[in-house]
Amino acid sequence: MAGRLSFTVGFLIVASVGLLHGACAASTYTVGDDLGWTVPKNSSYYEEWASQKTFQIGDSIVFNSTTGDHTATEVDTREEYDNCTKMGIIVKVGAGVQKTFDRNATLYYLCSEGTHCEQGQKMIVKVGDGIAPSFAAPSLAAAAAAAASALFFSTLAIYFLN
Template identity: 85%
Template sequence: MAGRLSFTVGFLIVASVGLLPGACAATTYTVGDDLGWTVPPNSSYYDEWASQRTFQIGDSFVFNWTTGTHTATEVSTREEYDNCTKMGIILLDAGVQVTFNANGTHYFLCSEGTHCEQGQKMIIKIGDGIAPSFAAPSLSAAAAALSALFFSTLAIFFLN
């Protein structure tokens, strides 16, 4: 009976880990795939690239370019993105990897010359694209998963 209980508890622990936030494997994306981060062949290239993927918490994005001078500049708002505002957090080196650890919408553009106006800009939506409030929802999800594990273990223990 002790062996069966140990197996059951072990199974519940392993199964519940999948319920915890961030338990899924993160993906590393090379922005633009083979094209990389450069002036695209058409102004909708990066919108199309991003729309074909679902980005999750923990995913990373690598901004690569091999020719020309580029930046990966993160601007704060959709208006700044739409207007190609060139002031924001600037990543100057090719190959820089950015990882997002919360849901939200992020706006990137190239702040060199007219690259942004030519379509070198992209919106990255992590999860549902809505930034979390200050009350951490991931903690409540983790607490619910651990609570379920605890009560399931108690039920199995007393039913055996």
């Protein structure tokens, strides 16, 4: 009985550490990799770069420009993005502007300098499923996490009581 108990508890600990590790493994991506954030030769360069990544909550992107003046401007809608509308939160990019994702969303970034956006310095970033949560969603997720946690500890307690 003791052997089986420690095996079960050990398995549960290994399983939960694995889950925690998966949930906390945040990645940081440099936009455009070695090219950085600049006017690309290929106008679809950044859209392709972003579409090949899988971004999750907790991940970060870093806009990094070593030459020229550039901004990391987040616009609100697809229409503004398509039209290179230069309104939004404008951040001048030097050696690293970081954005960390705190919720699922579809985000539109462009450079507001000159015609850089028209030349392809723009990208669409999908975090998670790309759909922003409603106000109810976070509390549901928290409730589910609390329930899972309660189940885990009550399972442990049952094993210890036996």
